[in-house]
Amino acid sequence: MHRACILDVPGHGRAGLVAHLLVARAGRRPDARPQRHIHLARRRLVHHEARAHHTGVGDAAKSDKDLGMAGEAFPKGARAEVDMIFIERLQYLLRIIIPGVKSKEFWMLMLHSAFLVFRTVLSVYIASLDGRIVSALVRGRGRDFLTGIMWWMGVAIPATYTNSMLSFMQSKLAIQFRSRLTSYIHDRYLSDMTFYTISNLDDRIKNADQCVTVDVQTFSQSLAEIYSNLAKPLLDIFIYNYQLRQNVGGRFLFLANIVVHFTAWVLRVLTPKFGKMVAEEQRLEGELRFRHSRVIENAEEIALYGGHEIEKNVLDRAYFNLIRHVNRIFRTRILHGMMEDFIIKYFWGAMGLITCAIPVFMPLKGREAGPDLGMRTQGFVTNRRLLLNSSDAFGRIMYSYKEITELAGYTARVAELLEVFDDVKAGQFQKTLVSSGTTAENARVLNSRGVIVESEAIEFTDVPIVSPNGDVLVKALSFYVRPGMHLLIVGPNGCGKSSLFRILGGLWPVYGGTVHKPDPSKVFYIPQRPYLSLGTLRDQIIYPHTVDVMKERGVTDEDLLEILKLVQLGQIVEREGGWETEREWKDALSGGDKQRIAMARLFYHRPRYAILDECTSAVSMDIERIMYTHATELGITLMTVSHRASLWKYHNFILQYDGQGGYVFTKLDAERRLRLQEEKQQIEHKLVEVPKLEARLEELRALQADRQA
Numbered sequence: 159m160h161r162a163c164i165l166d167v168p169g170h171g172r173a174g175l176v177a178h179l180l181v182a183r184a185g186r187r188p189d190a191r192p193q194r195h196i197h198l199a200r201r202r203l204v205h206h207e208a209r210a211h212h213t214g215v216g217d218a219a220k221s222d223k224d225l226g227m228a229g230e231a232f233p234k235g236a237r238a239e240v241d242m243i244f245i246e247r248l249q250y251l252l253r254i255i256i257p258g259v260k261s262k263e264f265w266m267l268m269l270h271s272a273f274l275v276f277r278t279v280l281s282v283y284i285a286s287l288d289g290r291i292v293s294a295l296v297r298g299r300g301r302d303f304l305t306g307i308m309w310w311m312g313v314a315i316p317a318t319y320t321n322s323m324l325s326f327m328q329s330k331l332a333i334q335f336r337s338r339l340t341s342y343i344h345d346r347y348l349s350d351m352t353f354y355t356i357s358n359l360d361d362r363i364k365n366a367d368q369c370v371t372v373d374v375q376t377f378s379q380s381l382a383e384i385y386s387n388l389a390k391p392l393l394d395i396f397i398y399n400y401q402l403r404q405n406v407g408g409r410f411l412f413l414a415n416i417v418v419h420f421t422a423w424v425l426r427v428l429t430p431k432f433g434k435m436v437a438e439e440q441r442l443e444g445e446l447r448f449r450h451s452r453v454i455e456n457a458e459e460i461a462l463y464g465g466h467e468i469e470k471n472v473l474d475r476a477y478f479n480l481i482r483h484v485n486r487i488f489r490t491r492i493l494h495g496m497m498e499d500f501i502i503k504y505f506w507g508a509m510g511l512i513t514c515a516i517p518v519f520m521p522l523k524g525r526e527a528g529p530d531l532g533m534r535t536q537g538f539v540t541n542r543r544l545l546l547n548s549s550d551a552f553g554r555i556m557y558s559y560k561e562i563t564e565l566a567g568y569t570a571r572v573a574e575l576l577e578v579f580d581d582v583k584a585g586q587f588q589k590t591l592v593s594s595g596t597t598a599e600n601a602r603v604l605n606s607r608g609v610i611v612e613s614e615a616i617e618f619t620d621v622p623i624v625s626p627n628g629d630v631l632v633k634a635l636s637f638y639v640r641p642g643m644h645l646l647i648v649g650p651n652g653c654g655k656s657s658l659f660r661i662l663g664g665l666w667p668v669y670g671g672t673v674h675k676p677d678p679s680k681v682f683y684i685p686q687r688p689y690l691s692l693g694t695l696r697d698q699i700i701y702p703h704t705v706d707v708m709k710e711r712g713v714t715d716e717d718l719l720e721i722l723k724l725v726q727l728g729q730i731v732e733r734e735g736g737w738e739t740e741r742e743w744k745d746a747l748s749g750g751d752k753q754r755i756a757m758a759r760l761f762y763h764r765p766r767y768a769i770l771d772e773c774t775s776a777v778s779m780d781i782e783r784i785m786y787t788h789a790t791e792l793g794i795t796l797m798t799v800s801h802r803a804s805l806w807k808y809h810n811f812i813l814q815y816d817g818q819g820g821y822v823f824t825k826l827d828a829e830r831r832l833r834l835q836e837e838k839q840q841i842e843h844k845l846v847e848v849p850k851l852e853a854r855l856e857e858l859r860a861l862q863a864d865r866q867a
């Protein structure tokens with residue numbers, strides 16, 4: 159029926175859909191752009207809220223220089239433009255968020271699409287109903303008018319339901335996409351130590367925490383919105399183009415399409431790289447949030463140092479960089495908005511009028527002037543509504559281009575994260591070498607790989623110790639630790655003692671030689687500042703086990719209490735209000751308490767090997783003795799890094815770095831070494847006295863000489 163209506167509208171009908179659409183855009187919808195802006199502003203607000211709620215902490219090794227690199231948000235190769243790379247990345251992400259036709263997301267999308275189609279059908283029906291009602295009014299047919307109103311009210315029920323369902327489905331889809339992506343990313347981020355390597359061995363991703371939380375959320379939301387914003391207009395355009403072809407013939411359609419496509423192409427070419435800009439904005443937001451979280455994390459140290467001024471400068475600088483960039487985007491948007499309005503509203507409007515005029519001045523053969531006034535009114539009203547809808551549809555598609563470029567930015571951020579995950583999992587790192595040595599030589603070492611063999615004992619054969627910055631700390635290290643041996647590792651600061659454990663723990667790659675090591679479950683690590691997790695007091699002792707695993711192992715709370723008593727921490731359970739108490743334990747416990755909790759953890763786990771990295775620096779000699787003797791009684795083989803001579807007696811082998819790249823691995827006769835150490839200290843003490851004694855001797859000689867004279 160509406161096909162006839164389009165033909166019947168005098169002066170407009172024959173020009174066809176695109177022409178009407180252009181005319182309608184020129185004359186109507188001044189609200190289209192404000193709506194768009196409100197919509198974007200709302201979305202932006204949601205992002206900011208999401209950021210404000212996030213309290214995660216990211217990589218601790220960033221320089222202020224990062225903040226100044228506005229143009230270098232993406233590493234080489236990474237792009238945020240609407241091009242083939244964007245399509246490929248989007249496909250990659252789509253495969254994750256919509257895994258197949260049997261997935262929930264696919265069927266949600268189908269349902270969403272069904273609602274979109276239904277809404278278009280309703281719109282077409284409402285347009286024709288509108289025409290019928292106005293026609294009845296013009297003709298003075300009260301009965302027809304009332305029937306029309308009843309249908310109008312009737313159709314409101316499915317129409318309002320459809321609209322509500324559409325916005326519900328859009329939000330659901332966004333959440334569903336986010337859940338899929340987050341669970342996929344969490345799986346990859348928290349496996350194979352990716353969370354460590356991504357921030358320590360590779361410098362492509364600056365704020366992984368922000369990517370995993372805010373960027374994924376923004377991407378999901380943006381994708382769900384774009385689907386809604388594009389699917390319906392595309393459907394509308396298809397329907398109206400089809401009708402136009404039927405009604406006015408192909409030549410007007412062809413002309414209009416040429417004009418529209420050409421100007422759309424011009425608009426696209428002239429559209430600034432908003433994708434890259436929003437991606438950079440996200441990065442700068444991440445930097446600002448990261449700097450704030452550092453202040454919270456290190457509040458005590460900063461307060462005691464009185465470092466508030468310098469921290470304020472750091473925060474101000476991060477904020478200034480962000481705002482400078484946001485202002486740049488705003489300025490770019492002014493120009494782009496003018497150009498967009500000019501082309502879409504005015505240029506196309508003018509073109510629409512011209513195209514409309516063609517069939518009026520050059521009517522198609524066989525077209526009649528038009529039936530009575532009522533029919534013409536019905537046709538006009540119906541047609542006008544259809545045209546407004548379709549004009550909206552076309553405009554929405556054009557305005558969506560900016561959103562697509564922004565989606566390209568979010569897509570680049572998320573896809574880049576996953577690409578770096580893949581690379582680091584495959585052992586391919588990209589890090590700027592700041593080594594003081596020959597960079598080419600160091601880069602060669604960093605690019606080669608050694609062999610890892612699982613065994614009962616620990617043995618390093620010609621393994622280079624290389625820092626992620628490319629510094630070769632030891633060219634080829636060889637030593638072994640068999641069960642029952644206790645190895646002491648000593649050397650100056652920064653010589654690579656802890657790095658040895660990083661290689662053993664699989665955090666750093668084996669750059670050469672062979673590493674024999676047992677299954678990771680048999681090696682337990684206690685650092686100087688033990689990590690305390692979120693959870694109950696019990697969780698701190700059994701970390702990383704869960705209560706279920708603890709029960710499976712037959713360990714009870716009483717057993718845990720016995721362990722705590724051993725390290726003289728039995729009172730803590732009562733003091734803190736029981737095993738179930740949850741606190742931010744890192745702030746609630748003293749340095750010594752934390753180290754004793756870590757010792758209790760060791761006794762709970764009873765591993766084959768324990769790596770003790772300066773882990774008794776904050777406890778008394780008494781506790782230190784208990785810790786070492788009990789660990790030895792439990793049959794735990796110890797590897798200790800410590801500068802304390804009091805620990806020598808608990809070890810029978812020593813690995814001594816000289817700090818120049820050399821080392822000695824030998825048996826440790828602690829008693830003899832202590833004796834020698836004592837003798838050395840006595841001699842050094844005596845030597846300090848020598849200059850004084852010599853000076854006194856000189857004085858005495860001078861006095862004697864005076865007397866004799």
Ligand SMILES: Nc1ncnc2c1ncn2[C@@H]1O[C@H](COP(=O)(O)OP(=O)(O)OP(=O)(O)O)[C@@H](O)[C@H]1O
Nearest residue numbers: 358625626627631650651652653654655656657658
């Ligand atoms: N994540 C990292 N990225 C870059 N360089 C690192 C990293 N971790 C350690 N390094 C560097 O590796 C070198 C060796 O560090 P390591 O922690 O092994 O020293 P250490 O001998 O244990 O020192 P200390 O006695 O002070 O604890 C240092 O120069 C350090 O700066």
